Amino acid sequence: MSLKLLDTVPDFTQQSTAGPLNFYEWAGTDWVLLFSHPKDFTPVCTTELGAVARLKPEFDRRGVKVIGLSVDPVESHHAWARDIAETQQAELNFPLIADKDRRVAGLLGLIHPNASDTATVRTVFVIDPAKRVRLTLTYPASTGRNFAEILRAIDSIQLTEQHKVATPADWRHGEDVIILPSVGDEEAKALFPDGWTAHKPYLRTVKQPQGA
Incomplete structure (x- = not known):
């Protein structure tokens, strides 16, 4: 399965660092950022998990719940969390799915055979309260994700x-x-009663609406 924009994310129940987690129940009526990792104790992903932990108040402010996914067991996740806290000065403050059997990776289309037959690719999903995919980004293993850009995109999508x-x-x-x-x-x-600037008939700019 390969999820595309506005596809509905399938429900699943899987172990996590927060215990057994049913995705739909956990997400509730909030927005969700779900991001995947090929395995535990990888250097780039260690920095990413630390970055998101530090940015969690920004996601909270936007009504976005954060959840990670990696294909190792939950015991490994807890050990990795200790490394993240030590090296990134940030405690893991959101659930990390333990996708040992790669069932969730299969549901979400996170195994790309040309990249790896066994490891998940590093993908970001922004999911709306109706459980629809609103943004997807997939990065190569060597390139750390830019979470400031992801927050910027969420601001745009919600606006x-x-x-x-x-x-x-x-x-x-x-x-x-x-x-x-x-x-x-x-x-x-x-x-827009205060007017706008018409650069071309098809290109009209206006101040960002109030309250947005």
Whole structure:
């Protein structure tokens, strides 16, 4: 199975560092960041887990629950967590799925045979409250993930979920956004009464909507 944008993530129950975990029950009605690792005690992933642990308040602020996945057993995960705390100065503060039988990796399409027949690739899923995939990123083993960019993308996805706008290249929270081409000028006047800048008929920028 290969999950694509707006596909529904299948439910599963698997062991984790937080005990047996049913994904749908754990996620509830929140957004979710799920990110996978090829195995425990890998150097790049050690830094990534530490980075996410430090950033957890930022994910919490956005209503996003964080969960990791690695194909080793839960006892190994707990030992790895001690290394993460020692080397990254950050305690593991979110569940890490123990996917020893690779069942979840199979459900989520995380085994890429050209990369490895046994190890999961390093993928990020952003999942909405309806359990749909809203973003997916897959990295090579040698390249650490940029979680500041993932937070930026979450800001964009959540903003554009609420308002009829899109975000331009390199956009950051608080900067101008783009009015969707599907919104005519008359509707735009009602939605954006303070006006906008029309660079072209199809490219209209406006201040980020208030409260977003």
